């Protein structure tokens with residue numbers, strides 16, 4: 639196993655915790671089209687792929703080509719056809735021209751340097767009614783833990799303000815994750 643595969647496996651082990659409840663909360667249906675932005679090791683990408691079936695599509699989108707290559711190897715090995723990998727730019731997400739039902743971002747928000755512009759761009763690429771689920775590390779006082787370092791977390795009210803400024807409506811929040819906030823936003827119907 640190379641170092642990227644090891645990092646991918648580590649990310650996936652951490653992603654698995656509480657994932658059942660996260661996925662249930664997303665209310666994904668067969669045939670849905672989903673963008674997993676910052677897909678990392680692909681834990682959620684592969685879980686979504688099983689639920690949406692052959693009529694749906696998951697786009698695994700990341701700035702890290704090595705993670706995408708890791709996912710691609712699994713796609714080829716397991717002959718999975720409803721996942722497409724897409725390399726992303728840090729400041730502008732190249733959402734392929736399609737009708738998304740859900741944009742999913744877990745622990746990626748703190749990487750986005752101009753979030754209002756970033757999400758305004760996303761808003762222009764999606765259909766009314768499309769949901770955006772954002773899971774993000776909550777700030778912590780335990781400085782020695784990775785997420786305690788400045789910049790690797792975001793206050794929940796800051797996320798909500800940024801998304802409102804970008805033109806999204808806040809749909810709901812969940813509080814079952816101990817170390818992360820979990821908010822769902824929506825592009826309003828016309």
Ligand SMILES: C[S@@+](CC[C@H](N)C(=O)[O-])C[C@H]1O[C@@H](n2cnc3c(N)ncnc32)[C@H](O)[C@@H]1O
Nearest residue numbers: 649653676677678700701702728744745746749
């Ligand atoms: C902490 S990992 C989370 C991975 C995955 N979402 C999960 O829950 O296991 C953050 C991921 O976001 C990617 N990333 C960072 N900045 C990004 C950006 N601007 N657009 C898309 N992906 C980004 C990183 O390469 C990494 O794979």
